[in-house]
Amino acid sequence: MWLRPPREPRQTLSLGRIVAEAVALLDEEGVARLTMRRLAERLGTGSTTLYWHVKTKDDVLDLALDAVFGEVPLPDAGGDWRERVREVIGGWRAALLRHPWSATILDRPLMGPHALDHTEALYAALAAAGLEGPRLKAAAYSLANFVMGSVIMQVTAEGHGDAAAFLRERAARYPLLARHGLDCDWDAAFADGLGFLLTGMRDGGGTGAPT
Amino acid sequence: MWLRPPREPRQTLSLGRIVAEAVALLDEEGVARLTMRRLAERLGTGSTTLYWHVKTKDDVLDLALDAVFGEVPLPDAGGDWRERVREVIGGWRAALLRHPWSATILDRPLMGPHALDHTEALYAALAAAGLEGPRLKAAAYSLANFVMGSVIMQVTAEGHGDAAAFLRERAARYPLLARHGLDCDWDAAFADGLGFLLTGMRDGGGTGAPT
DNA sequence: CGATTAACTAGACCAACGATCCGGTTCCAG
DNA sequence: CTGGAACCGGATCGTTGGTCTAGTTAATCG
DSSP states (O other): OTTSOSOOOOOOOOHHHHHHHHHHHHHHHOGGGOOHHHHHHHTTSOHHHHHHHOSSHHHHHHHHHHHHHHHSOOOOSOSOHHHHHHHHHHHHHHHHHHSGGGGGGOSSOOOSHHHHHHHHHHHHHHHHTTOOHHHHHHHHHHHHHHHHHHHHHHHHHHHSTTHHHHHHHTTTTOHHHHHHSSSOOHHHHHHHHHHHHHHHHHHSSSSOOOO | OTTSOSOOOOOOOOHHHHHHHHHHHHHHHOGGGOOHHHHHHHTTSOHHHHHHHOSSHHHHHHHHHHHHHHHSOOOOSOSOHHHHHHHHHHHHHHHHHHSGGGGGGOSSOOOSHHHHHHHHHHHHHHHHTTOOHHHHHHHHHHHHHHHHHHHHHHHHHHHSTTHHHHHHHTTTTOHHHHHHSSSOOHHHHHHHHHHHHHHHHHHSSSSOOOO
16 A cells, blocks of 8 residues: 555557657667557557557558658648649658658558548649549549659668669679669659659640640 | 378479469468468478578568569560550559559569569660660659559559548548549559650650650 | 446467477488 | 488477456546
């Protein structure tokens, strides 16, 4: 009785605290080391407790991924539509690259509120440019897929750094790959690719091309 | 002695058999159900035996993924460069979609012999169009990333089929998304996006634009 | 005020996993 | 004949995601 600690303040473990700590843990140690036990330990509680707030571990990952999307600011309307698209897509890329683990868990539906908000913003920016119908859909589709693929490939390449040497050794068999696959300026390549898409959807065939 | 089975023929477990069986198992049951034990069982052996041929489970996945790339035929030279690029990229997409599990393990270096062969072929097709230097690199970069992102997004969407209904319920908050996110003609959207990229790298600024 | 209920916490436990240890067997080169 | 490399598997280790059961706190309602 008298040895009892002087009334611990209630932890008030909340979904928000769990997600924030999960993101921190993922940032520091990567996706492979995120376990319910370790996460609970960092939160000063037991692993079982987490399952009151969350149904499975996948829920934690879903929430963490959406939290990453929540970091990127929504673009303000107005201005050149191309600039707005660059803003949205570039914001996604920056946020995902800031948390490299997120690129490795992109194989799940992006249905969190933040992800949906930003996807809607992308559609809005494209619709403001005059796109509509299947052409609008194709534009959003290709932009979103391009940025996802870019982030995954960059994170993968940077995470396994010996790829350059590996390619150099096989320059005889893969000459073009060895010449251009190294010395990566990721940002420039990304900007160029985005430029291809934007001018392509301006000049491409079909109806409803933006100005 | 007398109870001994009449001389089982040597299993001759080889890397090829392991990879083939792994692909079959992945096709039938998905990536989550690929375990070394189950794979060994299907091969009529013990799980330990696999570790003689393979260092870790990741090796199996690496090999299986490269086997998928091995399915797509290399394009023959000649003809319109745009058609050849469509052939390469479309081949990747078809093979990856034929094995949906492959899209979820794309977050690893694509350094298998088949993957490298096809990447080199992509560079060759673009170089034949007159591209070179950073512009060639940006073209290959954007095409590869576009197709990877497309496959991942499509597989993800098709694997969790209730997304459409989910969006319909939230049509008030995400009007554009609800209107265009459903009724997906994936092939058409992909072809359109690929068209954007191809015309973009023809008409885009800079030097060395192909004809 | 007392009782019920929802929110919250934890220890013990389960089946399954990747991986390893150790011991055994087959086969071929020297 | 022999030694070593290739090949095989039972038992086992430590860890994981998840559940069962049981306990405690805080707010609500009659």
